[in-house]
Amino acid sequence: MGEPGTKEVLSLDELEAVAGLRTGRKHVLSILVENKPGVLTRIAGLFARRGFNIDTLAVGPTDDERISRITLTLDGALHPIDQVTKQLHKLINVLKIRDLEPRETLARELAMFKVSADGASRAEVMQICEIFRGKVVDVTKRSVVIELTGTCDKVDAFEQLVRPFGLIEMARTGEIAIARGRGET
Amino acid sequence: MGHAQAYQEAMNMRAVDALMECLKAEGVDVVFGLPGGANLPTYDAFYDAGIRHILVRHEAGGGHAAEGYAKATGKVGVSLATSGPGATNLITPICDAMMDSVPVVFITGQVRTELLGTDGFQEADMIGISMPVVKHSFMIQDPTEIPRSIHEAFHIARTGRPGPVVVDIPQDLSRADIPYEPVTDVRLPGYQPTTEGNQKQIRIAAKALANARRPIIYAGGGVVSAGAGAELTELAMSDRFPVTCTVMGLGAFPGTHEQWLGMLGMHGTRAANYAMDEADLICAIGARFDDRVTGKLSEFAPRAKFIHIDVDPAEISKNVPAHIPIVGDAKNILPRLTAEYRALAADPGRLEEWWSRIRVWQERHPLRYDDSTDSEIKPQYMVQALYEATGGEAIVVSDVGQHQMWTAQYYHFPQPRRWINSGGLGTMGFGLPAAMGAKVGCPDQTVVCVAGDGSVQMNAQELATCAQEGIAIKVFIMNNGYLGMVRQWQELFWDKRYSQVEMGEWPDFVKLAEAYGATGIRLQDKHTLVDDMKAALAVDGPVLVDVRVTREENTYPMIPAGQPARNMVG
Ligand SMILES: Cc1ncc(C[n+]2csc(CCOP(=O)(O)OP(=O)(O)O)c2C)c(N)n1
Ligand SMILES: [Mg+2]
Numbered sequence: 001m002g003e004p005g006t007k008e009v010l011s012l013d014e015l016e017a018v019a020g021l022r023t024g025r026k027h028v029l030s031i032l033v034e035n036k037p038g039v040l041t042r043i044a045g046l047f048a049r050r051g052f053n054i055d056t057l058a059v060g061p062t063d064d065e066r067i068s069r070i071t072l073t074l075d076g077a078l079h080p081i082d083q084v085t086k087q088l089h090k091l092i093n094v095l096k097i098r099d100l101e102p103r104e105t106l107a108r109e110l111a112m113f114k115v116s117a118d119g120a121s122r123a124e125v126m127q128i129c130e131i132f133r134g135k136v137v138d139v140t141k142r143s144v145v146i147e148l149t150g151t152c153d154k155v156d157a158f159e160q161l162v163r164p165f166g167l168i169e170m171a172r173t174g175e176i177a178i179a180r181g182r183g184e185t
Numbered sequence: 186m187g188h189a190q191a192y193q194e195a196m197n198m199r200a201v202d203a204l205m206e207c208l209k210a211e212g213v214d215v216v217f218g219l220p221g222g223a224n225l226p227t228y229d230a231f232y233d234a235g236i237r238h239i240l241v242r243h244e245a246g247g248g249h250a251a252e253g254y255a256k257a258t259g260k261v262g263v264s265l266a267t268s269g270p271g272a273t274n275l276i277t278p279i280c281d282a283m284m285d286s287v288p289v290v291f292i293t294g295q296v297r298t299e300l301l302g303t304d305g306f307q308e309a310d311m312i313g314i315s316m317p318v319v320k321h322s323f324m325i326q327d328p329t330e331i332p333r334s335i336h337e338a339f340h341i342a343r344t345g346r347p348g349p350v351v352v353d354i355p356q357d358l359s360r361a362d363i364p365y366e367p368v369t370d371v372r373l374p375g376y377q378p379t380t381e382g383n384q385k386q387i388r389i390a391a392k393a394l395a396n397a398r399r400p401i402i403y404a405g406g407g408v409v410s411a412g413a414g415a416e417l418t419e420l421a422m423s424d425r426f427p428v429t430c431t432v433m434g435l436g437a438f439p440g441t442h443e444q445w446l447g448m449l450g451m452h453g454t455r456a457a458n459y460a461m462d463e464a465d466l467i468c469a470i471g472a473r474f475d476d477r478v479t480g481k482l483s484e485f486a487p488r489a490k491f492i493h494i495d496v497d498p499a500e501i502s503k504n505v506p507a508h509i510p511i512v513g514d515a516k517n518i519l520p521r522l523t524a525e526y527r528a529l530a531a532d533p534g535r536l537e538e539w540w541s542r543i544r545v546w547q548e549r550h551p552l553r554y555d556d557s558t559d560s561e562i563k564p565q566y567m568v569q570a571l572y573e574a575t576g577g578e579a580i581v582v583s584d585v586g587q588h589q590m591w592t593a594q595y596y597h598f599p600q601p602r603r604w605i606n607s608g609g610l611g612t613m614g615f616g617l618p619a620a621m622g623a624k625v626g627c628p629d630q631t632v633v634c635v636a637g638d639g640s641v642q643m644n645a646q647e648l649a650t651c652a653q654e655g656i657a658i659k660v661f662i663m664n665n666g667y668l669g670m671v672r673q674w675q676e677l678f679w680d681k682r683y684s685q686v687e688m689g690e691w692p693d694f695v696k697l698a699e700a701y702g703a704t705g706i707r708l709q710d711k712h713t714l715v716d717d718m719k720a721a722l723a724v725d726g727p728v729l730v731d732v733r734v735t736r737e738e739n740t741y742p743m744i745p746a747g748q749p750a751r752n753m754v755g
Binding site for chain 2: 010011012015016017018021033034037038041042045049080082083086087089090091092093094095
């Protein structure tokens with residue numbers, strides 16, 4: 001923008017708003033927080049209060065016992081993500097937030113599916129399970145429990161495929177994520 | 186902190202005595218509070234700690250007093266309460282302080298740790314209840330945490346965008362013995378407010394200002410908090426930039442200056458609101474585009490580009506997308522912006538056309554009211570009379586309602602921290618205790634409260650505190666016998682169906698004042714009003730003046746809620 005005092009013209013018409021925009025895609029936020037009581041409540045409360053919808057949320061320890069990692073996903077079509085991250089930053093116990101670039105991120109979630117599988121359908125369910133590299137962790141005469149890890153999309157796709165066989169129950173952790181390469185998330 | 190002290194061995198003392206040491210180290214000279222079971226240990230420590238404690242009659246009064254103290258002095262206010270009902274009584278002041286960014290530390294007692302979570306007597310989850318309305322809070326879990334938490338609480342309350350911080354201390358922990366060493370640092374890795382504005386952004390802002398033909402400066406309470414009134418005035422006067430302020434920002438720019446357009450927003454002047462509407466560049470400083478300012482958001486300032494300077498990055502582009510955001514402290518940024526702007530040597534002549542347009546609005550639409558010919562006191566005149574009686578030099582505190590808006594319109598604040606009101610939360614009952622706090626903080630200044638006859642009853646009990654402590658506030662009640670602002674809305678938007686807004690003759694404020702040990706005066710003659718007010722101001726001690734005003738007068742002009750500024754009425 002030039003040196004101090006230079007008189008170049010800056011046309012107001014060309015100025016563009018630089019924030020508050022909606023991206024329209026899913027965002028994965030990786031948030032490092034102090035491992036102190038009430039921190040999750042502060043984050044959940046902030047989201048509820050500001051009307052931000054969380055799609056998934058996963059909390060767990062990090063390599064440093066004083067710090068926990070919260071991974072949450074939300075829809076960038078519904079919220080200006082910069083407003084979400086700025087509000088999160090105002091929480092004193094929030095140390096760091098990364099809005100992870102999809103291409104530079106490894107994201108995984110763990111899911112367990114209890115599917116009806118009797119007689120004829122069993123083989124088919126097992127086959128789908130194999131294709132998705134799932135693991136059968138429990139079998140009864142009339143059902144199987146399958147453990148699956150993968151991206152949210154993969155788990156969604158699996159759910160769609162097994163639903164017609166009779167999905168008795170499903171439990172999902174929500175995605176956790178880490179940056180590719182040597183650098184820190 | 187002297188070396189001798191720093192190297193001294195840790196001393197064993199009660200945690201509450203350490204708390205007193207921390208308060209002193211923070212420079213606290215006065216606290217407002219009321220004791221109970223859960224903070225008995227703290228009160229035992231106050232007994233001979235050498236810190237002035239003002240015993241309020243309701244914790245909300247104490248909370249607002251701490252706010253008034255903080256707003257008048259710029260220092261951190263301190264307010265104390267016991268657990269349960271004492272703590273919940275603080276919720277309104279805490280929320281008020283959050284909305285208006287007031288630095289206050291609230292220290293609450295909590296039940297003994299063994300009772301936590303058992304619905305013990307006077308147990309309330311203060312951390313949980315207050316969480317949505319605090320800047321931060323500390324639940325003490327170990328008595329040794331107390332000193333550090335107290336210092337961190339003050340640091341957080343005071344720095345960045347100021348705000349309320351709660352420290353909740355269980356009774357048993359507060360009486361435990363701890364090794365105490367003075368704390369000389371705070372460690373808050375997750376809290377590093379940006380204060381230095383980005384130089385490149387500042388330069389772009391200067392250029393935008395130099396290229397604007399219809400610029401306006403829109404300043405809010407952030408300028409007052411930052412202590413940047415003089416810096417704002419410098420910037421405005423580096424050219425002939427027109428200036429408007431929010432209800433929180435009044436006084437940040439001198440209210441009699443020729444570049445002053447008056448307050449903006451719902452009850453702002455037409456000149457200010459129309460100028461915002463037609464501006465090509467709006468320079469927002471420490472302001473947050475509240476709905477009372479913007480009116481209908483989608484039609485707000487349709488022609489303008491926005492420079493937005495704020496210490497809180499989350500405010501930028503929250504309501505209105507900014508074109509040139511600058512995060513930082515206004516006191517740091519404004520002088521640099523002024524210097525950059527001056528270096529551009531922009532042609533001041535380019536603003537001539539803009540000013541002639543503004544002057545037309547100012548001439549056509551000054552603030553006005555129909556003055557009565559008889560002796561009835563118009564509420565607007567009451568404020569003008571007060572301005573005259575105080576020479577414009579008082580700290581003016583207000584409650585919430587019509588009287589607040591008229592005071593904002595007709596008292597021309599010459600400098601920051603002279604106008605104290607509840608803008609964000611709009612808390613009736615704020616005025617009298619806040620005036621009390623302001624007077625405690627600024628004992629040498631005249632502190633007046635312009636109160637509503639409705640609002641004043643929400644915390645009138647603090648007159649007893651004023652009488653006992655000799656806190657000489659002068660409360661002028663604008664008595665219209667109504668919850669006036671609500672009556673106005675019912676008149677204008679609900680077919681004059683006056684539902685539950687008439688308060689009649691009660692109480693007799695003169696007798697009420699006397700019962701509390703204050704002086705009560707009733708005024709109803711406009712011809713002698715200025716002199717009568719001067720006489721009331723000259724009375725020693727707290728004074729409650731019942732000024733009878735026209736009962737059904739409307740606050741104008743007005744942007745009806747949710748409409749654009751162009752649609753101002755009245
Ligand atoms: C605690 C609280 N309750 C209710 C309101 C809604 N309210 C806003 S202004 C007002 C009327 C205030 O009456 P008064 O203090 O007499 O002031 P006036 O408008 O008559 O000047 C009311 C009830 C409020 N702002 N605060
Ligand atoms: Mg009234």
